[in-house]
Amino acid sequence: MKNTLTLHGTIVDVYGVGVLLTGKSGAGKSECALELIERGHRLVADDMVYIELKGKEILLGRSADELIKHYIEIRGLGIINVKDIFGVGAVRNQKRIGMVVCLEKWDSNQEYERLGLEEKTYTILDVKLPYLIIPVRPGRNIATLIEVAALTQRAKRMGLHPAKQLDEKLLAKMNKEKGLDEVF
Numbered sequence: 001m002k003n004t005l006t007l008h009g010t011i012v013d014v015y016g017v018g019v020l021l022t023g024k025s026g027a028g029k030s031e032c033a034l035e036l037i038e039r040g041h042r043l044v045a046d047d048m049v050y051i052e053l054k055g056k057e058i059l060l061g062r063s064a065d066e067l068i069k070h071y072i073e074i075r076g077l078g079i080i081n082v083k084d085i086f087g088v089g090a091v092r093n094q095k096r097i098g099m100v101v102c103l104e105k106w107d108s109n110q111e112y113e114r115l116g117l118e119e120k121t122y123t124i125l126d127v128k129l130p131y132l133i134i135p136v137r138p139g140r141n142i143a144t145l146i147e148v149a150a151l152t153q154r155a156k157r158m159g160l161h162p163a164k165q166l167d168e169k170l171l172a173k174m175n176k177e178k179g180l181d182e183v184f
Contacts, residue, residue: 003053011044011061012036014150018095023103035143043082044095046072053125062094099130099153106137
């Protein structure tokens, strides 16, 4: 079994969750990472990401090349050294990947997740990771959405699932209104 992989993407440590940003070139991965860095989160890798499987289910991500470590490319600005501009606290050398977020151009014909009940996964090196698709269009604050996704992922690891909790409350209320609460 293969235990390493190099792919196109960006990894940011957001509230302790290693978020692997994927998507087509120009989707906004680096710009989103830059906004997250400005908010105090840390860049792990941009552009070419090296992922290594440790044990059976730990995926560690880092820059695929020491030459580009701590650098990020922003269209219109050029190459930025995150460590030099934002300080050593704005970067990490590696991070365990805890979720994958795909940024894609908004498609009005596409149905996007609205409730959060469906839990998609993305498999890397035979490890299943939580997976979200975030549609990008002007006016959406993608960095905020990724922060909330990371916090929600942390909550789920602690056994809290907001969408499932609300669903259970709604079902209980509907059953009570129908007089079914005594049956269950």
